[in-house]
Amino acid sequence: MKRIPFLDSHTGGEPTRLISEGFPPLGPGTVAEQLATLEQHDNFRTKVLCEPRGNDVMVGALLVPPADPTCQLGVIFFNNVGYLGMCGHGTIGLIASLSYQKKIQPGTYRIETPVGVVEATLHPAEADSGYPNRVSVRNIPAYRLLEHIAVQIDERTIHGDVAWGGNWFFLCHDHGLEISLKNLEQLTEFAWRVRETYTKMGITAIDGHEIDHVELFGPSSDADSQSFVLCPGKAYDRSPCGTGTSAKLACLTADGKLAAGQVWRQQSIVGSIFEGSVQVQDGNIIPTITGEAWVMGEGQLLIDERDPFGEGIRM
Ligand code: PYC
Numbered sequence: 001m002k003r004i005p006f007l008d009s010h011t012g013g014e015p016t017r018l019i020s021e022g023f024p025p026l027g028p029g030t031v032a033e034q035l036a037t038l039e040q041h042d043n044f045r046t047k048v049l050c051e052p053r054g055n056d057v058m059v060g061a062l063l064v065p066p067a068d069p070t071c072q073l074g075v076i077f078f079n080n081v082g083y084l085g086m087c088g089h090g091t092i093g094l095i096a097s098l099s100y101q102k103k104i105q106p107g108t109y110r111i112e113t114p115v116g117v118v119e120a121t122l123h124p125a126e127a128d129s130g131y132p133n134r135v136s137v138r139n140i141p142a143y144r145l146l147e148h149i150a151v152q153i154d155e156r157t158i159h160g161d162v163a164w165g166g167n168w169f170f171l172c173h174d175h176g177l178e179i180s181l182k183n184l185e186q187l188t189e190f191a192w193r194v195r196e197t198y199t200k201m202g203i204t205a206i207d208g209h210e211i212d213h214v215e216l217f218g219p220s221s222d223a224d225s226q227s228f229v230l231c232p233g234k235a236y237d238r239s240p241c242g243t244g245t246s247a248k249l250a251c252l253t254a255d256g257k258l259a260a261g262q263v264w265r266q267q268s269i270v271g272s273i274f275e276g277s278v279q280v281q282d283g284n285i286i287p288t289i290t291g292e293a294w295v296m297g298e299g300q301l302l303i304d305e306r307d308p309f310g311e312g313i314r315m
Pocket of ligand 1: 014088240244
């Protein structure tokens with residue numbers, strides 16, 4: 001029987017499963033190179049994250065050694081269908097989990113990800129209120145690649161921007177749907193059709209990369225905006241999506257609707273809120289996202305060689 005320790009947290013409702021040991025040897029390279037090696041052992045991802053041990057909503061965070069000497073941590077994020085570039089809610093979950101484990105103290109940590117270095121600041125907890133769990137993530141630069149792309153869905157034409165925030169997003173406002181949990185099925189099917197349609201139209205990000213996250217925005221009475229975010233494996237993000245909020249901030253900045261340092265509050269479909277702002281440095285838009293994560297489970301995954309579903313159920 002193989003045992004893999006895990007620590008589960010959620011950030012604004014979106015789960016992160018932290019795994020710090022028990023994974024295949026990934027070599028001494030950069031985190032991007034370690035990810036390339038991990039992809040050759042993809043059954044590790046399906047074992048620890050897919051059903052029956054995990055589920056479609058969960059994001060895995062594999063803690064790996066950084067190659068960049070300025071970084072204290074390295075991380076590879078993955079989900080039910082593959083690997084992420086960066087993950088905002090996952091970074092908040094990672095740092096709050098390490099704080100719960102007393103492996104880190106309040107302060108700023110540089111983290112190497114496959115798409116660049118991010119900085120996470122663990123804020124001190126209020127006196128006597130438990131482990132510090134409020135985290136700000138200074139992301140890699142975000143930018144808008146394409147603006148106001150028309151996509152025909154049945155008789156309707158909707159429009160979206162394509163932007164990078166550590167993953168690729170199609171951001172749409174004129175979808176005509178209410179961003180509400182009661183519309184979950186409709187929002188999921190609509191966002192999936194939007195993704196299928198622009199992909200069939202040949203609209204891609206840089207290097208032909210699929211735009212694999214869709215964000216539908218609407219008004220909010222508690223924040224500046226509320227969003228429904230559909231992730232690559234068709235699960236919706238319970239959090240406001242850190243990389244998706246970064247992409248949104250890049251578009252707002254490009255449109256002159258958000259000044260450097262101004263706070264933008266993005267609400268998820270379940271009601272959780274991230275606070276975001278940008279700095280503009282040498283023409284680069286650098287988003288910072290703040291949120292809280294809560295640990296909710298720890299233990300060991302048991303891998304029994306005889307288990308017919310021990311490798312996980314693949315999508
Ligand atoms: O918070 O960046 C994020 C994220 C990406 C996918 C799910 N959450």
